[in-house]
Amino acid sequence: MSDALTPGATARLLGVAPSTLRSWDHRYGIGPRERSPGGHRHYTPRDVARLRELCRLVGEGLPPAVAAERVLSGPGPAAPRVPGQRxxxxxxxxxxxxxxxxxxxxxxxxxxxxxxxxxxxxxxxxxxxxxxxxxxxxxxxxxxxxxxxxxxxxxxxxxxxxxxxxxxxxxPAPGVPSPSGVRPVVLACGPEEMHSLPVEALAAALRERGLPHLVLGGCTPVDATERTVRRTAPRAVVLWSHVGGAGDVAALRAAAGAAADSPQAVAVYTAGAGWRSLSERAGGGHLGSLSEAVRTLDPG
Structure with a gap:
């Protein structure tokens, strides 16, 4: 869901072994700065940039310890590259x-x-x-x-x-009907958020598991999110933001208000890097990755 990568994805992106990432984290302190509520490591774009610079310096012949010290003491690379890439x-x-x-x-x-x-x-x-x-x-x-x-x-x-x-x-959805009595999950973007691909990924993951959901797509108007929550009484709402802005806060407050008025419990979650710059927090918490979102939203 978010722009943070798992250790496996980060290793593939950099062309190194996952054990190398763990070693650099434990030995030199160059690792993920964020963890999900469940304690899972996730690498943000800034984490990846530091690792790219470390890869570049090691590729130029510096011992890893020296390279790590230089990365940690420097201002950070503006546009680091994978070693060997032109x-x-x-x-x-x-x-x-x-x-x-x-x-x-x-x-x-x-x-x-x-x-x-x-x-x-x-x-x-x-x-x-x-x-x-x-x-x-x-x-x-x-x-x-x-x-x-x-x-x-x-x-x-x-x-x-x-x-x-x-x-x-x-x-495709599985060949068996959705579990009876399972209410849908509403997936919406902030009112100015056009970057909706992670929402589509979550929708596909829920569909793969036969879990009902409603996707409102990019640039979802605040009142559209609110009305959907009031009309459907979903079991959960996920609000996605990649950039972060006042409209996202308005959408979160509207969804939370509609959820509070619902006769059935509605959990409200945020997802995406945009929420890092905002002080507003969802009652259900923040979903830091697709795997975390699926674990949280799958009632089974």
Whole structure:
């Protein structure tokens, strides 16, 4: 859900072993600064940037301890790169995992059919949560790094996002009916939030499990979120924000007010990096990743 990566996804993005990340965290203190309420480690973009710089320095021959000291004492890299990657080269900085490299190469060629086919295959074989956290998110991160390094390839970013969205929407529901008596989960974005792909990932993960849900999509008006909660009395509401703004706070307050008036209990959650800059907090808490959101929202 959020822009924070799991340790496995971060390792794939950087092209290092997960054990290496753990070692750097324990030995040098270069690790995730945030943890989910359940204690799980998640790497924010700033964490990833520091690790990229550490990878670069080690790749240039510095001992890891010296490189780590330099990373911790410095102001932080503005646009660090994966070792061996050439700025402006026709690749995405996504490490050496074959699955990631295959989709990345297809995206850079603008081969939409192949991108969608490969992402769809990962969704079918690995499941939505694993495919999102270990494949889609590192790819989207890599695309962001590519743009920062070159100020080019916006078309690749749009194509990649569209293909991931298309593949997510084709994830089928199980062949058995939804559990009886299970009320839906409402998934909404802030009123100015157009970045709705993580919401689509959560919707696909819930659909994969046969859990009823309603998706209101990007730029959800405040009154639309409030009316939906009042009309459907859902068991939960998830409000997504990537950037953060006054409209998100208004949406959260409206949803909380409608939930309080509901004859049945309605849990209200936030998700996305935008809430880090806001003082408002949801009664149900913050969902820091797709895996955490699914664990929280699955009544089974």
């Amino acid at each position: 700025p402006g080269g026709e690749t995405l900085p996504v490490g050496g995992a074959p699955a990631l490299q295959g989709v990345a190469r297809a995206a850079m060629r603008l081969d939409a059919d192949l991108v969608e086919q490969l992402v769809g295959r990962a969704l079918r074989t690995e499941g939505v949560v694993a495919a999102w956290e270990d494949l889609a998110m590192p790819l989207l991160y890599g695309m962001g790094r590519k743009w920062e390094d070159t100020r080019r390839y916006v078309e690749v970013e749009h194509l990649l996002s569209w293909c991931v969205s298309s593949a997510l929407r084709r994830v």
